[in-house]
Amino acid sequence: MDGGAPLLPHMSRVGVDAGDIEAVFLTHFHGDHTLGLPPFVLHRVFVDPRPITFVGPAGIEERLEALWDISWGPDWKTVMRPRFHATYEEAKPSGKVAGYKYETVKLDHGTSGSNGYRIWVGGKILAYSGDTEPTAPLDALVEGADIAIVEATGPGDVFSHMSWEAASDLKKRHPKTRFMFNHLYNGTVEGAVDDLQVIEV
Ligand SMILES: [Zn+2]
Numbered sequence: 500m501d502g503g504a505p506l507l508p509h510m511s512r513v514g515v516d517a518g519d520i521e522a523v524f525l526t527h528f529h530g531d532h533t534l535g536l537p538p539f540v541l542h543r544v545f546v547d548p549r550p551i552t553f554v555g556p557a558g559i560e561e562r563l564e565a566l567w568d569i570s571w572g573p574d575w576k577t578v579m580r581p582r583f584h585a586t587y588e589e590a591k592p593s594g595k596v597a598g599y600k601y602e603t604v605k606l607d608h609g610t611s612g613s614n615g616y617r618i619w620v621g622g623k624i625l626a627y628s629g630d631t632e633p634t635a636p637l638d639a640l641v642e643g644a645d646i647a648i649v650e651a652t653g654p655g656d657v658f659s660h661m662s663w664e665a666a667s668d669l670k671k672r673h674p675k676t677r678f679m680f681n682h683l684y685n686g687t688v689e690g691a692v693d694d695l696q697v698i699e700v
């Protein structure tokens with residue numbers, strides 16, 4: 500789900516094999532959601548060339564290929580692209596990728612918007628917002644979800660994002676859903692997870 504942070508060191512620390520990832524869902528193309536991907540792609544080109552699918556908004560192939568191209572210049576097309584077994588897929592209202600059923604919910608986020616996803620994993624529904632304003636589509640995204648990973652950027656007025664106050668209200672409106680809030684721009688809050696803490700869902 501998105502790839503803004505450096506993926507390889509994080510995966511290594513939590514024991515995830517970067518070669519095992521079968522699908523990447525992107526909510527939108529802002530840098531803090533995509534710029535952790537190039538080193539991960541490097542791994543999938545040279546270390547573990549298993550097939551991978553990128554699902555995201557319209558233009559996903561052009562946007563990501565441009566990112567790989569700017570990352571490595573002419574070597575991308577001549578040396579690396581032929582070894583990279585990637586498929587790009589524009590997110591449908593509902594579909595299936597890597598065996599997982601998903602639904603897409605269009606969320607409000609500045610001028611770009613954002614694709615929220617509902618994904619069926621092991622009989623549970625996971626909702627993931629990426630960046631969003633606290634508008635009606637967000638409630639539709641988390642409605643009935645077992646777990647929701649939703650942004651909560653900061654306190655007070657947060658342009659094109661959700662405030663901590665709005666996040667708290669959202670949680671109250673959906674008492675049966677377990678929420679995990681991410682995308683905090685600064686500081687921490689009471690009850691935040693510790694580094695490497697395992698959360699049972
Ligand atoms: Zn954004």
Ligand SMILES: [Zn+2]
Binds near residue numbers: 529531630
């Ligand atoms: Zn963001």
